[in-house]
Amino acid sequence: MRKFKCSICGYTYDEAAGLPEKGIAPGTRWEDIPQDFVCPLCGALRTVFEELKETSPIPAHTSQEDEHFESLRELTPGELSALCSNLAKGCEKQHLTEAMDLFYQLADYYKSKVAAHSSQNFEDIAEVLKYDLSESYSKANTVAAEKADRGALRALVWSEKVSRMGNSLLERYAKEGNTLLENTKLYVCEICGFIYLGNDLPEICPVCKVPNYKISQIGRR
Amino acid sequence: MPAVRNIRLCTKDCMCLYVCPTGATDTENSIIDVSKCIKGCRKCVDACPSGAISLLPDEYPPQQSKSENVVNALRTLAKSKVEQESLATDIAKLSDDAVTRQFAEAIAKSNRLMAEDLIRESGYMLPQSDEVRSLLESMTQNPPKNFPVEKVETLLKQLNSIHKASSK
Structure with a gap:
C-alpha cells in the first residue's frame, strides 16, 4: 500500500x-x-x-553560475506598490496609524502607474503562473538555499504552495467556467494569499497555519 | 515602550484598570492612551489574565543582510505576482458578470499578498529600517510629476523621530 x-x-x-x-x-x-x-x-x-517515497533522495543542486555577479534590478511600479502596502501593514502592527495611511497612499500612487492590459482572460494569468512554477521557484529556492536564507525560503514555500493551488483552480475554471463557483463560497487567507473554495473553512490555513479568522470571504458584487 | 491591547484576546477582566497608575488603560479599543502610559512600566501586561496586553518594542535590531542573488530571485517572482494581480484586476474591472468578478478579485488579492510577502523578505521587513529609509530618500530624488513627495517626506520625519526617541 x-x-x-x-x-x-x-x-x-x-x-x-x-x-x-x-x-x-x-x-x-x-x-x-x-x-x-x-x-x-x-x-x-x-x-x-x-x-510519498520512504527515502526520497535529495537532488544535488550544484549551481555553477552562482558567483556570477548579478546587479540589483530596479523595482517596477507594481513591486513598489506591494512594498508600500506591506510596510503599511508593518506600521499597523506597531500602531503607527498615520505612517500606515501614508504608505497606503504611496501604494495607491504606484498602483495607478501600472499599465493596463489589453487582454481579458484568465489564460493569460495561467500562462504567467506556469512560468513561475516551472522556472522561477526552483531557481529562487536554489539561490536561497545556497545562502541559507531562512526568511526567503519560508516566503518561497508559502507562495509556491499558494501558486500551485491557484494553478489548479485556474485549470478547473478553464474546464468548468463559472459553475466551479456556483454553490460554494470563496475565501482568501489574509496572511499568505491561499485561495479556498468551499463552504467549511479549515480551522487553520493549510499553507501558513494561521487561525481561520484571518481568512476572508470574497463576496459577489 | 507603550503597552498595546489585542482586543481579540481581551476578556474584559479589567485587571489592567486596577493596576494602571495613570488610567492609560481606561479605553475601549486596542489603543492604550500613549500620552498617559508610563513607558516600560508593564504592570498591565503582567496583570492581564488573558495575555491580551504587550509592550511595543521601541528599538529594533538592523535587518539581516540579503544576498543580491536572493533579492533578484525574490523580485523576479514578486514582479510576476504583481503582473498576475494586475491582469486579474483588469478582468474584475471590465467584466459584467458577478461570478467572474468574484473569481478575478480572489486571484488579484492572492497575488498581491504573495507579492507583498516576497518583497518583504527581499530586505524591506521593518518600516524603520535603513533599507526602507534609503528607498524613501531615493523617491524624493528627481520625482516624476504629480509624485506625492510631501507624503514621503512626512514618512521620513515620522519614522526618523521614532528612531531618535528610542536611542535616548
Whole structure:
C-alpha cells in the first residue's frame, strides 16, 4: 500500500486507510479513486498529489553560475506598490496609524502607474503562473538555499504552495467556467494569499497555519 | 515602550484598570492612551489574565543582510505576482458578470499578498529600517510629476523621530 501527499497542504492519502467519510473504502488504490477527487483539506486537484517515497533522495543542486555577479534590478511600479502596502501593514502592527495611511497612499500612487492590459482572460494569468512554477521557484529556492536564507525560503514555500493551488483552480475554471463557483463560497487567507473554495473553512490555513479568522470571504458584487 | 491591547484576546477582566497608575488603560479599543502610559512600566501586561496586553518594542535590531542573488530571485517572482494581480484586476474591472468578478478579485488579492510577502523578505521587513529609509530618500530624488513627495517626506520625519526617541 502506498501513500500520496497533497503538495499544497500536506494532507496524506493512505491507500490502506482509504477515506471512508468520502466513500472511499480502506485499501482503495490511488488509481481507483474517482477522477473528480479533490484534497479533503484544501480542495486541490488530484494532479497535485505526489507519491510519498520512504527515502526520497535529495537532488544535488550544484549551481555553477552562482558567483556570477548579478546587479540589483530596479523595482517596477507594481513591486513598489506591494512594498508600500506591506510596510503599511508593518506600521499597523506597531500602531503607527498615520505612517500606515501614508504608505497606503504611496501604494495607491504606484498602483495607478501600472499599465493596463489589453487582454481579458484568465489564460493569460495561467500562462504567467506556469512560468513561475516551472522556472522561477526552483531557481529562487536554489539561490536561497545556497545562502541559507531562512526568511526567503519560508516566503518561497508559502507562495509556491499558494501558486500551485491557484494553478489548479485556474485549470478547473478553464474546464468548468463559472459553475466551479456556483454553490460554494470563496475565501482568501489574509496572511499568505491561499485561495479556498468551499463552504467549511479549515480551522487553520493549510499553507501558513494561521487561525481561520484571518481568512476572508470574497463576496459577489 | 507603550503597552498595546489585542482586543481579540481581551476578556474584559479589567485587571489592567486596577493596576494602571495613570488610567492609560481606561479605553475601549486596542489603543492604550500613549500620552498617559508610563513607558516600560508593564504592570498591565503582567496583570492581564488573558495575555491580551504587550509592550511595543521601541528599538529594533538592523535587518539581516540579503544576498543580491536572493533579492533578484525574490523580485523576479514578486514582479510576476504583481503582473498576475494586475491582469486579474483588469478582468474584475471590465467584466459584467458577478461570478467572474468574484473569481478575478480572489486571484488579484492572492497575488498581491504573495507579492507583498516576497518583497518583504527581499530586505524591506521593518518600516524603520535603513533599507526602507534609503528607498524613501531615493523617491524624493528627481520625482516624476504629480509624485506625492510631501507624503514621503512626512514618512521620513515620522519614522526618523521614532528612531531618535528610542536611542535616548
